[in-house]
Amino acid sequence: MLLEGERDTILKTTSAVLAEHGARREKLIPLLQAVQEQLGYLPKLAMEEIAAALDIPAVEVFGPATFYNSFRLHPPGEHQFKVCMGTACYMIGGQIALDSFERRLQIKPGETTADRRFSLDQVACVGCCSLAPVVVVDNFVEGKVTPTRVDGLILSYESNGQKVEQDSQQTEATNTDEAKGEEGS
């Protein structure tokens, strides 16, 4: 489901990346990393282009793209929630935070809401175990996240984003729980 104009962007980016890094088999992972850095994810089209340029079957590109954790096959959301699943966070409520996000956004880790506003991911330890459980929102770290805070986070990003009203059929969000968002612990 590419948006308008996306096809061109993908083709242009991919050929630029190929020109810069050189179309060599050994460069496959740096190539995929460069495409993802510019587009935010690995579209199927880009992987096919790279396979053609390296003269290898597409499956040899899909393989690494799905094998390694840092590649994502879905476009990232405008705001990204990354729930830390390091040991300390998990033991103290990381799973609870992740469940709360799944429940509110109606997506699973690795996915993006249909309106591409939010995406949800799990990450391994981000190295601030003393703030556990931790959620990284875009590039900011939120410590000691409870389900109440999850509601608050989603709500605050929803009202910050200007597109709230034009998107009526978005995922089941926190509209009904607005009043609760700020209360509690």
Next chain:
Amino acid sequence: MSILSATETKYQALREKAEAKLAPLAAETIIWIGTATCGKAAGAVEVREAFKAELKNKGIDAEVREVGCMGHCYAEPLAVIAKPGFPAICYGKVDEGLVTRLVDDFLINDDPCYEFALVALEPNDVFPTFSDFPRGVYENKMILEQCGFIDPEDIDHYIAKDGYSALAKALNTEPQQVLAEINGANLRGRGGAGFPAGVKWEAVVKQVEKTRYVICNADEGDPGAFMDRSILESNPHLVVEGMIICAYAVGAGHGYLYIRSEYPQAIRRVQTALEQARERGLLGKSIMDNGFAFDLEVFTGAGAFVCGEGTALINSMEGKLGMPEHRPPRLSTAGLRGKPTVLNNVKTFAYVPLIMKKGADWFKNTGTAESPGTAVFALAGKVENPGLVEVPMGTTLRQLIYDVGQGIPGEKEFKAVQIGGPSGGCLPEASLDIPIDFDSLKEGGAIMGSGGIVVLDEDDCMVRIARYFLKFTQQESCGKCTFCRLGTKHMLDILTAITKGEGKLSDLETLRELAEDVQVGSLCNLGRTAPNPILTTLQYFYDEYKAHIEEKRCPSLMCPDLIAYFIAPEQCSKLCNACVGSCPVEAVYTRDDGLKAIDQEKCVKCDNCLKACPIEYNAVIKLSPPALLAEKEGSTK
């Protein structure tokens, strides 16, 4: 060799230049902010900006600089103020308010605000230093010594503190002598297995093939371990220098630092370090005018735990799936592109310059006979002072947890310590006197691993922690070996059933059998060690498994399917709505008589109402097994 070789002359020049550049700093007021990833997460960037703004507003002449991580995670963000006339003082948990206060009281007037100070960095008459605390007594910082005290983005800071002198010394001797020194020190690889680094290097030297590589393994994937990241972010040149010395010893011309993509700041700082080293002739065609040529580059890993395994790492560098291969051939015979390759962990390389500088005997003075040197741990979980610690090998787990980490917070009771991450094991109270070294831990059922230590207290369920680590290895299993791919999946299914109260006692026997099969049927250490968390918890915490199976009860009140939340009517205030408001799924409601109650059908066991209930009522309680609920509810209706 002349008295002053070209290398020494070159090093002297570098050193003098660095010292001349830094000398004026001693007379200036400098504010150092710890901005490693952990510091940034706690708000170090905001603190840095606040200092800059305050200094500008009040027209004070002082410099704000960034350093790496000192290892005191519990007190982040940290700021050190070095003002001429005062000892350098470190402040913990700095926020904008404290910034204003410090600028007004300390920088403008001369009151160092000791009430907010954490520690002084140099001996003085007024305020204690690190060595005055129990942690300082047990800690012995070798490779972390400069972390947090030098600017990782300025090579001159490293050079001025004797940096790269070990390289100059090495280049002035023969490669065999360097090798002899490392062998003499019995430096064992810090990636977890403890294989002697010198033996690896020697194997490469013996090869006929002259194209050789040196690779630093910084694919630190254990959840809860961040020592390598911290070293690369705080003192990258130490690792770079170690790698150059290694390359000289084994005759390698090119090297790579394989850093995982989750560590963007480490990648950036290492790249800066490599550029600066190149500018000063410490990397390149003729290092320190010695004629020895070597260069380094960063390879960004794509995120796969199994790539910490040598052969898988090499495969991923060649653009393939990161799957391990049969050994032999070892990497020392056929590594990257089929050429002889040295692959060592970040910490192993970090010890190399120190051993070259101070000698093998100095290194062997610390630690135990079989495991000389220090061990670096990321201490986390239920301890008062989590953080990055470096203690001599042979320190006991008890000292590490109670003296260095200051024990368990609250009135809680110690239950277990998980050491070595997904490949390690959980050790109980009775094992706390095991000394930390490669061999003793193995006997105890855990492994040294790369150094993550998580302390667990009475609120942590051992079945759940075993399941957590198994889920991790199951997801990260590359799928090559059947036992690892399917065995871990089966074990996970059994554990999941147990945490849901659907287990049978015979499952425990199946678990043990599967664990043994996976151990022997897997090619690499990911699979061979994956059953460790289960085997150790089964061995030491069998009763907990039994309670889950026979009584459908989670003794630590942690497994969501085996607990129920209940609001005790005799404690509920009726007038307070905290629990109702806190519930994300509207399961908590007000009964007709004003008391609060929980609709068990809707409850998602998120713990929010328990946290929200004011401490003076403490009305929300957890029950396990959930069957107790009927009894309780019966008595209130």
